[in-house]
Amino acid sequence: MGLEIEEWEIWHTYTTYFEATEIDLSETARRLVAADVAECAMLRDGRTYWRSDAAVSSGSTEIDVDSVTGESTFRLRFDDGCKKPEGFALEAWGQASYFLISERKVLGDDTALPPPYLRAYLGKCRLVTSPSKDEPTSQLDLYPVLILYESGVLIVEFRMIGPESITELSHFITGGVNLFKYRFDSVEVSPGLASFATRAYYQSARRWNLYHRLQLMWLQAGHDIAVKQRTQKQEDDAFSFNLAPLSGRKAMTLKQSR
Numbered sequence: 001m002g003l004e005i006e007e008w009e010i011w012h013t014y015t016t017y018f019e020a021t022e023i024d025l026s027e028t029a030r031r032l033v034a035a036d037v038a039e040c041a042m043l044r045d046g047r048t049y050w051r052s053d054a055a056v057s058s059g060s061t062e063i064d065v066d067s068v069t070g071e072s073t074f075r076l077r078f079d080d081g082c083k084k085p086e087g088f089a090l091e092a093w094g095q096a097s098y099f100l101i102s103e104r105k106v107l108g109d110d111t112a113l114p115p116p117y118l119r120a121y122l123g124k125c126r127l128v129t130s131p132s133k134d135e136p137t138s139q140l141d142l143y144p145v146l147i148l149y150e151s152g153v154l155i156v157e158f159r160m161i162g163p164e165s166i167t168e169l170s171h172f173i174t175g176g177v178n179l180f181k182y183r184f185d186s187v188e189v190s191p192g193l194a195s196f197a198t199r200a201y202y203q204s205a206r207r208w209n210l211y212h213r214l215q216l217m218w219l220q221a222g223h224d225i226a227v228k229q230r231t232q233k234q235e236d237d238a239f240s241f242n243l244a245p246l247s248g249r250k251a252m253t254l255k256q257s258r
Contacts, residue, residue: 018152039087042061044118088124186246188244
């Protein structure tokens with residue numbers, strides 16, 4: 001009998017950068033949540049934004065360390081008029097808080113490392129493959145996270161959670177570790193990301209004159225309507241997500257879908 005793995009996670013990580021000298025992390029985090037791209041975003045200093053009843057709420061995450069036991073606890077203090085996070089936003093806030101606790105345990109509170117950053121949780125994305133008419137469609141769920149540093153460095157992480165059943169080592173390697181080798185026919189993401197992706201692509205591709213900018217605005221309005229029409233709710237065991245198809249090339253790899 002070969003080696004079998006009972007519980008596992010894999011984080012597929014990619015890195016890029018923006019050509020910017022300084023980024024307003026707090027405003028960027030707020031906009032990611034407001035645009036429905038992220039469900040929760042936390043800065044290194046604990047400043048936190050999340051979606052609540054289709055609106056943006058904010059507050060500060062505070063970490064307390066017991067001087068005797070060294071154990072850490074965390075809590076969220078809401079800004080005036082803001083509601084507590086629920087669903088996946090609450091789960092994401094908890095995960096971000098644990099990352100913050102671990103970071104401070106390793107690096108301390110006063111260190112300059114790491115530099116200021118934000119950590120944004122984008123909910124869920126679904127990779128879909130349709131091999132042929134005779135074979136069933138296969139789906140794979142990943143949970144993407146963005147880490148954006150003030151310097152412009154961007155890290156994109158795809159969290160892959162293994163099934164509850166036991167996984168053979170060969171399947172763990174081919175279907176998990178080597179996931180980047182596979183091509184997928186389509187990708188489903190949050191409606192905000194599906195809408196924002198085309199806008200970001202055209203605005204960054206070249207400098208457009210006034211006529212073409214107006215034309216792109218008209219096309220983007222039609223695209224936003226199509227995204228709303230194709231958005232569907234997907235249920236997990238614990239959370240629900242709204243997903244819409246991501247426009248782009250066919251047969252994308254994990255690297256190309258980011």
